Amino acid sequence: MFDNYIGLCTRHPLQCLPVFITILPIIILLKRKAYISKPYLILLIFLIFKLAIDLIMFHLAAHRTNNLLFYNISIPVSYTLLAGMFIYKLDSPIFKKLVALSIVLFALFSIWDMMRVNPDMNDSHNHSMVPYASTIQCILMILWILLYFYEIMVSMKIPNLFNSTFFWICCGFLLYYSSFVFIAPVLHYTEKWTNPLSIGFAANISYIFEIFYLLAISVGLFNFEKQHYAKY
Amino acid sequence: MQNIEELKFALLLATLAMLIMAFFVITFVMLYQKRKFEAEKALNSIEKSHSKRLLDTALNSEETERRRIAQDLHDDIGTMLSLTKLSLNQLNKIVLEPDSKERSLIHKSQTLVEETILHVRRITRDLVPTTLERFGLSEAISEFINKLEDNNQLQITFHSTADDSMRQQPKVELTIYRIMQELVNNAIKHSKCSNIEIELEINSEFIFLKVADNGIGFNATQLKEDNLVGLGLLGIESRLAIINGIVRYVSPPAGGSLAIAQIPVAPISEKKPEPLYPFKRAKIS
Structure with missing residues (x-):
């Protein structure tokens, strides 16, 4: 049974590594009790959700089953959670409202995008990645991060x-989404279960920065101090 | 095939450009923040030094004014009272009848004038502590305590390790003396205490002035939070700020209160210090 998992890890180490590194920020977050602050409680939910989805996808990939459905489902949920953190972190009420509105609109859009690309949801074998939702998620996340940077400046x-936890988190996500914004739409055409198309090293960049953002979150959470949580 | 290679290259290039931009944004935010904080820090330091200078000037003016009043009291009122006393003595000699009404009135006036002279002398000394200038902090504090004990039922003890130490700069000594006066007066006025302990300690780095009482005590932090700090406590902090000193208020477990002022030592320089002697007119620059 474990041969499949070990085989997948040896064949695609870079793709499998972020799945397990996700555990690191979860442990630090729980250890530092950062969940007492609402944005970090949302981050904890996001990390647990990401770990769960990644493990399911890892299991399905190890058993050579199309797992893209879970990736598509994870997009609106992860955006809702990550953008939800910014509702608490941004100061301007207008920006907060914009973020909240974007969550609702993006959820509707990503469901529409998923249904449009995969009209037959039961045909999981030919399920393909959404072409627009992940790109829009990248753009929106970069926008909220830049707005947050503007506010702190x-x-x-x-x-x-x-020493700011959220600054580290934002840096990690900014680099991750910047690395992914151009690759995301291409993946719709390349990541097919049958006849996939290789885009070479570019496909690995997002995995490298996924590891980076998980480490940046870990460093940020390591700096979290309970008595100062309301400040930053 | 060539198209795919071009696509891969374009994708790599675009991603790299995006990453460089992200790095640039992060670096810019960090540098901008750092510079802004440094500028703010510099501005704060200028503001602080300016307000310190203003405060120093205000306190110097206060001391100059005290000297002027003391000098006027001594030179004008004191001289006039002495002359009045002389005139009364002469008048006393002129009146011949020993038990006359006039003589008793003159005698009463003489006593009043003598008392007034004593009062004027006390006020002058209170205004400008001449003992401090001549003999130093320990002696000045001892004299202050003696005067207080004469007028109150209080028990005041004073321990000093400053006798063997070098004299401090006049401004530092005067500040410590004024703070001690304020703390003792506060204890008498507000703490309902029966015992006050004053301690003066000088080591190689700092001068420590401790004033403890066995009264009802107070919470300085709470007073500050509630904006109930009076002019006395504010004055202590302002005076200390000028000579880079700090003050801490402690509530001892046994009750009462303890104030600890910590001031960096500033030994007297070779240059002759500005005199605090009240009977010389101070130069007002």
Whole structure:
């Protein structure tokens, strides 16, 4: 039974590594009790959800079954959770409303996108990745991160950015979504269960930065101090 | 095939460009924040030094004014009272009848004038502590305590390790003396205490002034939070800020209160210090 998993790990180590690294920020988050702050509670839910989806996809891939359905489902959920953190972290009420509105619209859009690409949901074998939703998710996330950066520059509420948990999280996500924004739409055409098309090293970039953002989140959470959680 | 290779290259290039932009944004935010904080810090330091200078000037003016009043009291009122006393003495000699009404009135006036002279002398000394200038902090504090004990039922003890130490700069000594006065007066006015302990300690780095009482005590942090700090406590902090000192208020477990002022030592320089002697007119620059 484990031969399949070990075989997958040896064949695709870079793709499998982020699945297990996800455990690291979860442990640090629980250890530092960062969940007392609402944004980090949402982050905990996101990380647990990501771990669950990744493990299901890992299991299906190990048994050579099309797992793209789970990837497509994970897009609106992960965006809802990640953008939800910004509702708490952004100061401007207008930005907060924009983020909240984007969550609703994006959820509807990504469901439409998934249904449009895969009209027959029962045909999981030929299920393919959404062409637009992941790209739009990248753009929206980059936008919220830049807005957050703008707010911290204007308000000067964080004296030392290296000690700010959320700054580390934003840096990780900014680099991840920046690396993924151009690759995401291409994956719709290349990542097919039958006759996949290789795009070479470009396909690995997002996995490298997925590992990076998980490590950045871990570093940020390691800096989390319970008594200061309301500040940053 | 060539198209796919071109697509891969374009994809790599675009991703790389995006990543460089992301790195640039992060670096920009960090550098901008750092610079802004440094600028704010510099501005704060300028503001702080400016307000410190203003405060120093205000306190110097206060001391100059005290000296001027003391000098006027001594030179004008004191001289006039002495002359009045002399005149009364002469008048006393002129009146011949020993038990006359006039003589008793003159005698009463003489006593009043003498008392007034004593009062004026006390006020002048209170305004400008001449003992501090001549003999140093320990002596000045001892004299202050003696005067207080004469007028109150209080028991005041004073321990000093400053006798063998070098004299401090006049401004530092005067500040410590004024703070001690304020703390003791506060204890008498507000703490309902029966015992006050004053301790003056000088080591190689700091001067420590400790004033403890056995009264009802107070919570300085709470007072600050509730904006109930009076001018006395604010004055202590302002005076200390000028000589880079700090003050801490402690509530000892046994009750009462303890104030600890910590000031960096500033030994007297070779240059002759500015005199605090009240009877010389101070130069007002």
